[in-house]
Amino acid sequence: MNEAEGRLLHVPVLLQEVLQNLPTPLNTVIDLTLGLGGHSSAILAAMPPSSRLIGMDKDQSALDYAGKLLYPQAEAAGVELTLVKNDFAALGQWAAAQPSLQAQFILADIGVSSPQIDLPERGFSYRLAGPLDMRMDQSRGQSAAEVLATLTYEQLADIIHLYGEERYSRRIAAKIVAYREKRAITDTLTLADIVRSAVPKAALKEKQDPARRTFQALRIYVNDELTALQEMLQAAVNLLAPGGRLAVISFHSLEDRIVKRQFHAFAHPCTCLPDLPCCCGRQPAGRVLTPKPLTASAAECEANFRAHSAKLRIFEKM
Ligand SMILES: C[S@@+](CC[C@H](N)C(=O)[O-])C[C@H]1O[C@@H](n2cnc3c(N)ncnc32)[C@H](O)[C@@H]1O
Incomplete structure (x- = not known):
C-alpha cells in the first residue's frame, strides 16, 4: 500500500465490544481479516509477552500496510507476530499444516475495508470512477x-x-x-x-x-464471499482451544443469517425429534454468547457510518 493509500483510514468497528469479549488467558489470537490492522493492534495491546498473533488477509496490500504498523508494536510487546496471505475459505487446509495450533480468540471482520472501497482503482465503489475489478485478492x-x-x-x-x-x-x-x-x-x-x-x-x-x-x-x-464464510466458520471452531471464542462481525443480512444459523447449529447439533430421546449422539461444540448480535452505539454510528450495519456474534467453544 503506497502513501496515498495509507492516508485512507479504516476505523475498526465494534472495537470496544471485541475487546470486552477477549477471553483469558490469551496465548494465541488469529485475526482472519487483518485489513489495516486496527482490531489486531488493539488486541495486541492486551496480549501478554510470549503470546502469538497470526494475522491473515487475502489482500496483499492490506498485509503490507498492517505489517508496517504491527511488527514494531509486536516486537515492543514481546508478542510473536505472523502474517499470512490466505483466503479464509482455505482456513481448514492452512490449519491442517499446523496440527498443534489452538487459538483462544479468532476474529473475522468480514467484508471490505475502507481503502478497498475508497480507492477508485479497486473498482468497488459506484461513486468513484475506476476499472470494474472488485477482487480483494487481485492475483x-x-x-x-x-x-x-x-x-x-x-x-x-x-x-x-x-x-x-x-x-x-x-x-x-x-x-x-x-x-x-x-x-x-x-x-x-x-x-x-x-x-x-x-x-x-x-x-x-x-x-x-x-x-x-x-x-x-x-x-x-x-469474491465468493458467502461460500468462504460458511467454510471458514467450521474450520475456525475446530481451531479454537477449549473456552476459546470466535467473534464474527458482518455487514449485511445475508452474512449475518449464515453466522447466526451456523452458531446455532454448533450449539444445538442434535437432529433428533424434540420429544424423543437423543439417538444421533451429536454433542454441542459450545455455546452462543450473543443470542442477539451486538451492534454499534449511537456515538459509534455517528463517528463512523460503516458501523451502522455492523453485527457482532460470538461463539464460545466448550
Ligand atoms: C472490514 S476489513 C477488516 C478491517 C480490520 N478488522 C481492521 O480493523 O483494519 C475486511 C478485510 O477482510 C479481508 N477479507 C475479506 N474476505 C476475506 C477472505 N475470504 N479471506 C481473507 N481475507 C478476507 C479483506 O481483504 C479486508 O482486508
Missing part, C-alpha cells in the same frame, strides 16, 4: 468486468436478486445484457448509470443509490 479470479461480460442474463439476474436483494434484478440484468452487446462494461460509473437507468424513477428518489445493491451483489459473487 487471482475473475474481475467484475469479466463476470459482466460472460454471465448469461439469467445468471446475472439471479446474482443481483440473491446477493443484492434487489427487486429490479431482471430489469437491471436486461439493461446490462443490452448494453454489453454494443460495448463492454469495464468501468464503475458506466455500470452505476446502467443500473440507475434500469430502475423506475421512484427508486431513484430512495435514500440509497440503486447502484449500491448491484455493486454489493457483484462484489459478493466475484
Whole structure:
C-alpha cells in the first residue's frame, strides 16, 4: 500500500465490544481479516509477552500496510507476530499444516475495508470512477468486468436478486445484457448509470443509490464471499482451544443469517425429534454468547457510518 493509500483510514468497528469479549488467558489470537490492522493492534495491546498473533488477509496490500504498523508494536510487546496471505475459505487446509495450533480468540471482520472501497482503482465503489475489478485478492479470479461480460442474463439476474436483494434484478440484468452487446462494461460509473437507468424513477428518489445493491451483489459473487464464510466458520471452531471464542462481525443480512444459523447449529447439533430421546449422539461444540448480535452505539454510528450495519456474534467453544 503506497502513501496515498495509507492516508485512507479504516476505523475498526465494534472495537470496544471485541475487546470486552477477549477471553483469558490469551496465548494465541488469529485475526482472519487483518485489513489495516486496527482490531489486531488493539488486541495486541492486551496480549501478554510470549503470546502469538497470526494475522491473515487475502489482500496483499492490506498485509503490507498492517505489517508496517504491527511488527514494531509486536516486537515492543514481546508478542510473536505472523502474517499470512490466505483466503479464509482455505482456513481448514492452512490449519491442517499446523496440527498443534489452538487459538483462544479468532476474529473475522468480514467484508471490505475502507481503502478497498475508497480507492477508485479497486473498482468497488459506484461513486468513484475506476476499472470494474472488485477482487480483494487481485492475483487471482475473475474481475467484475469479466463476470459482466460472460454471465448469461439469467445468471446475472439471479446474482443481483440473491446477493443484492434487489427487486429490479431482471430489469437491471436486461439493461446490462443490452448494453454489453454494443460495448463492454469495464468501468464503475458506466455500470452505476446502467443500473440507475434500469430502475423506475421512484427508486431513484430512495435514500440509497440503486447502484449500491448491484455493486454489493457483484462484489459478493466475484469474491465468493458467502461460500468462504460458511467454510471458514467450521474450520475456525475446530481451531479454537477449549473456552476459546470466535467473534464474527458482518455487514449485511445475508452474512449475518449464515453466522447466526451456523452458531446455532454448533450449539444445538442434535437432529433428533424434540420429544424423543437423543439417538444421533451429536454433542454441542459450545455455546452462543450473543443470542442477539451486538451492534454499534449511537456515538459509534455517528463517528463512523460503516458501523451502522455492523453485527457482532460470538461463539464460545466448550
Ligand atoms: C472490514 S476489513 C477488516 C478491517 C480490520 N478488522 C481492521 O480493523 O483494519 C475486511 C478485510 O477482510 C479481508 N477479507 C475479506 N474476505 C476475506 C477472505 N475470504 N479471506 C481473507 N481475507 C478476507 C479483506 O481483504 C479486508 O482486508
